[in-house]
Structure formats: C-alpha cells, structure tokens
Amino acid sequence: KSGEFVDALKEELAKNELTEKVNIVKTGCFGLCAQGPIVIIYPEAVFYHQVQPKHAKKIVSDHLVKGKLVEKLLYHDNETKEIINKLMDTPFYHKQKRVALRNCGRINPEKIEEYIAFDGYQALAKVVNDYSRDDVLSTLETSGLRGRGGAGFPTFMKWSFAKASQSDQKYVICNADEGDPGAFMDRSVLEGDPHAVIEAMAIAGYTIGANQGYIYVRAEYPIAVNRLRIAIKQAREEGVLGDHIFGSDFSFDLDLRLGAGAFVCGEETALLESIEGHRGEPRPRPPFPAVKGLFGKPTIVNNVETLANIPQIILKGPEWFASFGTEKSKGTKVFALGGKIQNTGLVEIPMGTTLREIVEDIGGGIPNGKKFKAAQTGGPSGGCIPPEHYDVPIDYENLKKIGSMMGSGGLIVMDEDNCMVDIAKFFLEFTVEESCGKCVPCRVGTKRLLELLDKITMGKATLDDLDKMEELCHHIQENSLCGLGQTAPNPVLSTLRYFREEYEAHVLERR
Numbered sequence: 398k399s400g401e402f403v404d405a406l407k408e409e410l411a412k413n414e415l416t417e418k419v420n421i422v423k424t425g426c427f428g429l430c431a432q433g434p435i436v437i438i439y440p441e442a443v444f445y446h447q448v449q450p451k452h453a454k455k456i457v458s459d460h461l462v463k464g465k466l467v468e469k470l471l472y473h474d475n476e477t478k479e480i481i482n483k484l485m486d487t488p489f490y491h492k493q494k495r496v497a498l499r500n501c502g503r504i505n506p507e508k509i510e511e512y513i514a515f516d517g518y519q520a521l522a523k524v525v526n527d528y529s530r531d532d533v534l535s536t537l538e539t540s541g542l543r544g545r546g547g548a549g550f551p552t553f554m555k556w557s558f559a560k561a562s563q564s565d566q567k568y569v570i571c572n573a574d575e576g577d578p579g580a581f582m583d584r585s586v587l588e589g590d591p592h593a594v595i596e597a598m599a600i601a602g603y604t605i606g607a608n609q610g611y612i613y614v615r616a617e618y619p620i621a622v623n624r625l626r627i628a629i630k631q632a633r634e635e636g637v638l639g640d641h642i643f644g645s646d647f648s649f650d651l652d653l654r655l656g657a658g659a660f661v662c663g664e665e666t667a668l669l670e671s672i673e674g675h676r677g678e679p680r681p682r683p684p685f686p687a688v689k690g691l692f693g694k695p696t697i698v699n700n701v702e703t704l705a706n707i708p709q710i711i712l713k714g715p716e717w718f719a720s721f722g723t724e725k726s727k728g729t730k731v732f733a734l735g736g737k738i739q740n741t742g743l744v745e746i747p748m749g750t751t752l753r754e755i756v757e758d759i760g761g762g763i764p765n766g767k768k769f770k771a772a773q774t775g776g777p778s779g780g781c782i783p784p785e786h787y788d789v790p791i792d793y794e795n796l797k798k799i800g801s802m803m804g805s806g807g808l809i810v811m812d813e814d815n816c817m818v819d820i821a822k823f824f825l826e827f828t829v830e831e832s833c834g835k836c837v838p839c840r841v842g843t844k845r846l847l848e849l850l851d852k853i854t855m856g857k858a859t860l861d862d863l864d865k866m867e868e869l870c871h872h873i874q875e876n877s878l879c880g881l882g883q884t885a886p887n888p889v890l891s892t893l894r895y896f897r898e899e900y901e902a903h904v905l906e907r908r
C-alpha cells in the first residue's frame with residue numbers, strides 16, 4: 398500500500414514540476430501501525446495517515462504547491478476524516494521514549510550517510526579511540542542495560558564472561574529470530590535502523606575480542622534482510638566494518654545467516670546449532686555460549702533491541718540511560734501492542750510505565766466501549782495480567798511477581814468477550830507445534846497439557862483435572878531442557894491463577 402502511494406506521489410510531483418524540489422524518503426516504521434500508511438511532510442512535520450494513492454493529488458496541490466495544510470481527505474466509504482497531526486503531538490507518542498526506535502521512521506535506512514548524520518558510528522569511534530575494553534563494560538554496568546530478548550540478563554555480565562574466556566577466536570551474534578506471534582519490534586529496528594545494530598555489534602566485538610559477527614535473521618523478513626545486506630555493504634565501504642577500523646588495529650566483519658522459521662531457533666543454543674548447519678535443537682547448559690558457543694568458541698548472543706540501545710548509551714552516557722526506568726530495570730522497553738486496542742503498533746516506554754498508561758493513554762483504550770479483561774505479555778511463554786494489576790509499573794521484577802514475563806515484548810490486550818481458557822489453549826497450541834521434541838517433559842508434557850485443555854473446553858473434564866493440569870505444568874517447568882519448555886505452561890498457570898472461575902465454569906456448566 399505504501400509503495401502504491403509513493404508511485405502516485407511521484408506522478409503528482411512530476412505533473413507539478415516538483416520532482417527536483419521534493420525529496421521522498423522511504424523510512425522504517427513510525428510505530429503507529431493502526432494509522433498506516435503514513436506520510437510526514439517536512440519541515441512542518443505534519444503527518445497524513447491512512448493515505449491512499451488517490452490522496453496524493455490533494456496533498457501535492459494543497460500542501461506542497463499552495464502551502465496549505467490538507468484538513469480532510471476522502472476515503473473509500475465516502476467518509477471524510479480529519480487528518481492533520483503534528484507527529485509528536487499525537488497522544489500515542491506522549492508517554493513514549495524512543496531510544497531503540499529513535500531512528501525508525503526518521504532516516505532512510507538504506508543510506509549510511511543519514512545514519513551518520515544522526516550521530517551514527519560516533520559511539521564506535523569513541524570506543525575504539527578512547528575506551529579500554531573494561532571501560533565499555535563498566536559503562537554498560539552503570540547503564541543497567543539488561544537483555545531485551547526475554548531473560549533480562551545484565552548485558553555487561555554476558556560480555557564480561559566472553560571477554561574473560563581465552564580463545565584464538567570469538568564471535569558476536571545478533572539474535573534476530575523473532576518468532577513470538579504478534580511481536581515485530583526486532584523487525585522494525587532492522588528495517589528502520591539496521592546500522593544501529595551493526596555499530597553495536599562492532600562495539601561488542603571490540604569489547605570481548607571478537608573479529609567476526611553473525612546476524613541470525615528470519616528469512617520471513619525480506620525487507621529486513623535486504624536492508625541489512627545493503628547496510629553491511631555500506632559499512633564495509635565506509636570502513637566501519639573490516640580491517641583497521643578508525644585506523645586502529647581492531648578488525649571486525651559481519652555476515653547474515655537466515656533462519657528457516659523454527660521458533661526454537663530463537664533460543665540461543667539452538668540458534669548456534671542452526672548456524673553451524675545442524676538441526677536447531679537447544680544444547681544443555683553449562684557450558685554457556687560465553688565460554689563455549691559457536692563452533693565451540695566464546696560467543697555472545699544479544700537480541701536486536703538490546704543492541705540498538707548500546708550506541709546511545711555510549712554517546713549520551715550510562716547515567717542518562719539509567720535515569721529512566723525503575724530501580725532494577727533501567728531504560729526503555731519496546732512492546733508490540735496488539736489485540737483489542739485502538740492504536741495497535743509499536744511503542745517504546747520507559748520501564749515502570751503502568752499497563753493502564755500503555756492501554757489507555759498510548760493505546761487509546763479498548764474499542765467499542767468494552768472493558769479491559771487482561772493483557773498477555775511475553776508472547777506464547779508469557780502470562781496474563783488481570784485488571785487488579787492494571788496499575789503495576791511494568792518491569793522485569795514486577796511482571797515475574799505477578800506470574801508473567803517481559804519476554805521479547807509482545808503485549809496483547811483482551812476485553813470482556815475473550816475466553817481465557819481459549820487464550821491459554823491458543824498459546825499452548827503454538828508451543829506444542831514449535832517444541833523441537835528433544836526432551837520428554839516438553840515434547841510429551843505439553844501435548845498432555847493441551848489434551849487436558851481440550852477436555853475442559855469440550856465439557857468432558859472434572860474439577861480434579863484442573864489440579865492435574867497444574868501439577869503437570871510444574872513438572873514441565875522444572876524438567877524441560879530449554880526456555881521454550883520451561884515457560885510453555887505460563888499462559889495456563891497465569892489464567893488458572895487469575896481466571897480459575899472460567900475454567901470451573903467450563904467444567905460445571907457442561908456437565
């Protein structure tokens with residue numbers, strides 16, 4: 398759709414002899430998916446949303462030729478909509494803080510000059526010229542940055558372990574195998590700001606002593622893959638990848654590896670197996686990848702969002718990053734906001750923002766006047782947050798305390814019409830399908846759990862089955878080999894904890 402609008406816009410610009418005067422830049426995502434496609438016109442920074450090819454004529458003739466803002470556009474349903482907004486004046490952005498997403502929607506991701514114009518590669522230059530490897534680690538430690546891929550492990554610690562491991566070869570890996578249903582934050586960063594990830598990986602290489610990196614990205618993200626290819630080529634040409642970076646003796650290069658769609662390959666050890674050319678199955682840990690990772694060499698695996706924060710931490714200082722967030726969860730977190738919500742899209746909030754603020758102030762509330770019932774965070778392995786925790790500040794600790802998890806950042810809102818047993822079943826079906834089958838508790842346990850859920854929804858269960866289900870959940874959690882199995886029962890456990898009456902209603906009403 399955006400491409401069709403661009404074609405129409407080019408045509409109108411040509412008709413008005415404005416082709417040479419107006420520069421069209423295809424950017425990454427602005428975050429406000431519910432209103433897309435969006436076109437922003439500078440220098441006014443006015444945006445028109447849900448644009449269609451037929452709108453190009455009016456936008457060019459009124460805005461660009463006469464300098465008059467277009468107040469209304471006609472849509473297919475013959476309805477006119479008020480469409481003028483100053484981008485950052487829209488309530489959707491008021492409570493957001495864009496750090497990882499800072500360049501998404503702002504620069505042309507296919508031009509390294511634009512990234513450089515917004516301070517790109519300055520953090521790498523600063524590190525290579527002025528920082529010792531320990532300086533980088535202490536900067537990350539002070540910033541409080543923790544892994545955004547789900548586990549929340551302190552980034553400086555992971556890097557320290559890899560730095561301390563002695564080896565002739567080390568690796569830096571970016572985990573861009575984003576597989577959670579409804580999550581697209583990694584995709585958005587890669588499509589909108591690929592150089593931020595490349596720069597951070599080079600900083601990681603410098604810090605741990607690695608000269609080779611890999612970005613493991615889903616093949617289902619063709620735009621991200623294409624923009625990464627372009628970005629890597631440009632980075633090599635500009636000398637920010639390759640030998641003697643910024644005239645130093647530090648060398649670092651990158652390659653892409655494409656994932657073939659197995660959810661389990663987002664688990665870091667399965668990802669390593671996949672890059673090595675084996676079937677993507679998790680390895681037992683220890684040894685951890687920082688000690689024995691890719692091809693048996695010390696390796697750090699960081700998620701896209703984690704990496705995208707790092708150049709800003711170096712440039713603006715760790716205290717700046719640590720100045721927002723909560724005591725133990727610093728900085729921001731990107732969430733893919735979906736489900737029963739007005740403003741579906743990608744939001745980046747300071748840690749500690751409440752769920753109510755996300756749903757009501759940023760998300761614009763629930764459509765059709767329906768009531769909030771729950772929000773699922775953490776994707777298929779996360780949990781449901783009920784209304785009684787609507788005002789809990791969101792951070793790693795609080796989400797864990799209330800039976801959910803940060804995960805990679807999926808946030809699905811449910812209203813009063815959603816059946817929570819169906820929700821648990823939906824997520825469990827996903828994990829059953831994606832279990833790699835290597836260990837019995839996950840391979841067999843999740844199937845048995847799904848059978849029990851089926852029994853409940855078909856009205857064939859007894860109340861004893863609820864207890865059996867809970868026991869089985871704990872068994873799977875405690876005995877599965879990797880995070881996929883260990884967290885698979887979360888949706889069932891959290892809905893049992895907060896919405897047990899719905900399970901009981903299924904059992905009792907259908908007797």
Ligand code: SF4
Nearest residue numbers: 834835836839879882
């Ligand atoms: Fe595979 Fe599941 Fe075992 Fe992980 S927990 S190794 S996904 S079978």
